[in-house]
Amino acid sequence: MRVKPFLIALLTALPLAAMPLPATADGGRWGGGWATAVQQPTATWFPNWSQEGFDNHSVRQVIRTSATGTHLRVRLSNVYGTTPLRLTGASIAKTTTGAAMRPATVRPLTFARSESVTMPAGGQAVSDPVRLPVRALEQLTVTLYFRGATGPATFHSIAMATSYRAKGDHRRDAGGAAFTETSLSRYFLSGLDVSGRKNTVVAFGDSITDGYGATNDADDRYPDRLAERLASSGTSVLNAGIGGNRVLNDSACFGERATARFRRDALDQPGVGTVIVLEGLNDILFPKNTGACATPNPQVTAEELIDGHRALIRAARARGVRIIGGTLTPFKGSDLYSEYGEGVRQAVNHWIRTSGEYDAVADFDRALANPEPGHAGELLPAYDSGDRLHPSPAGYQAMADAVDLFTLTR
Template identity: 50%
Template sequence: MATATVAVAATAAVYTNTTADPGPANTWNTAWAVPMQQPSIGFEPNWSLDGFADQTVRQVIRVTGGGTAARITLSNQFGPGDLRIADATIGRTEDGARVQPDTLRPLRFGGTSSATIAPGQQVTSDSAELRLAPFESATVTLYLADKTGPATFHAQGYASTYRATGDRVADTGGAAFTETTHSWYYLSDLEMTGGTGGTIVAFGDSITDGFGSDNDANNRYPDALAGRLAAAGTPRTVLNAGIGGNMIRSDSPWFGESGLHRFDRDVLAKRGVRTVVVFGGLNDIGFSEVDLPTYKPNPQVTVEQLIEGHRDLIARAHRAGLTVVGATLLPMKGAEYYNDTSAAKIRALNAWIRTSGEYDAVADFHAAVVDPADPEKLNPAFDSGDHKHPNAAGYAAMAAAFDLKTL
């Protein structure tokens, strides 16, 4: 069967795709997205380094903005060679690896069932009729017939991804999918038609990504924010652009390209975005205080350098017409990279975020989760156990820190 081959600039602020039908003008909005990372060992076992061969990968994603038709974007951003997608389907999730049978749809790429994606590139599928309401889940299934080599992925999905041997894209049952991880592979975006737009992107590190939340429970802070907006009668799509371990200024083989390097791809390129929440700097500060292989690179970063980084992101967002909300860093007394130096930097950066007036609005996460008895410490009721990442209750408290009118 014919294969669609694409060559799309992976670092441009606005992506185009010659093989995907564009749909009616101005109707596509990003309903779900996740940043891509280079293959790595990660935080728990995953399949990124080995890749796939004659295997089917089934991924479940929950949208916070619905619609009447869907298309996906697949990324080979960090692939060592051409990536061939042999076949793909999408449907509404039943539960686990099962798909609601009457909703399963084939995905096409320029009218064909397969696509080849060059290294550093991406492809967007054609439109498929699929109705999803906000907070419903879609199941995307990819058959990877050829050996892929190491796989572009997102390490910390906090959602179950399933794998089966052979071609199982047409299966609506889950029996063949006997292997699982909690990462996402190749799948970077799901766009829907008929949504409301006005999307919010939560941009940050592991605390945005959801470390300390519960697998398959969708209780990260961006999830809680989307739920709060819907409950208030002002529903908005909220995209999670967090990467565990991510830094504002430094690229990392484990923890992704720096915030400065990935901002255009992970925020500005998403359709329908109107607001971005910038929450970052804790790892730039903390990594420099620990000499462990995991926390490399770990250069000393000054508060002034972090402010420069925040200003760069603010300026880029404003040029794109976005509202930019700054979020204060959380307390972390008791964490492995807490000391007097890191604590002083956190206080100074938070003071600038709160008082400089350079952000359009501020979400004071620090105040929302701090221990009332100790301003350097995470409230024990909100501590996931490592003294720097909140639990689900802490993420709900962070979502409650927003003045919704500023969004």
């Protein structure tokens, strides 16, 4: 299917969904410190709590900020909720290990000076600023407490990080003993903003941006490694990947199509100056995927995918945001490989590299490809997580190293 002109207009004309960015107590503005792209509640690759939701539960989630600042605020999402969501209270603190926090750093979070907040169905909430000085690459723990039943939870499926659940109100517990249940997904938590004017980079994509194949709780996805390269520059990196995501078609399990979620997940991030796009491989792969999560799964052409990328480029340009095209990575030997799909990948990559329509190119394909004769279109074995499709932690490091930092900081 081709991207219709009305879709391009929709991407560029809809009003900003995020709340305004007021001045912080130190006189600066907000920049992105951490983020994740939210999805509708569903059963996916990992067991999760999204469909059952929570009832008299504390949910503790550990994140790593890629920005330095003195004040923080937390963003929560009920975008996929069908009823109002009542948060009884929340806290933030610096992490020690697991679900434990540094006692002296525990700060209650408030919302319009109240410890509780109700988010309408389809809505979000942003906490009041809290003073808690942090440095880039420091871990923080956010605890949410729901006294009543939440119903199904807006969440992020593939966190590659542990979330913790406990019965009752444990938002102020420095220790983690009460948190005996764990999950590898995120719940309701969509962002952390850090005070001070920031140059925010958003890595936007599918499971290869999301980090499938990385190490749980190790922060070794490609956006994490890129954040480490940029930590001293004042440029932060946010991960807006969704495993299984596609450019042209929605999925019940893998999020709205890239052209529909691009504004919310990329362009509305505070302080965003650059977006790196790595999308399209699932559009190519999914015609061979017969699972319910993959439908609809029409065969796509290179021209259709390029039209979708052009819609993203136009939306970014309309907001004055630099946009970098990531070449689609090798997948020969994977279960979903086809010669037709490889031809589409090569054609899309040729366009990304040579058309000049993106502001710059991150050549992830060449960074990960096996250069040995007879192995064209394959991942280098050292960069393969084992499925011939998703990179290993070493592969994610190679991807981060392939990004020209000048294109992100100039």
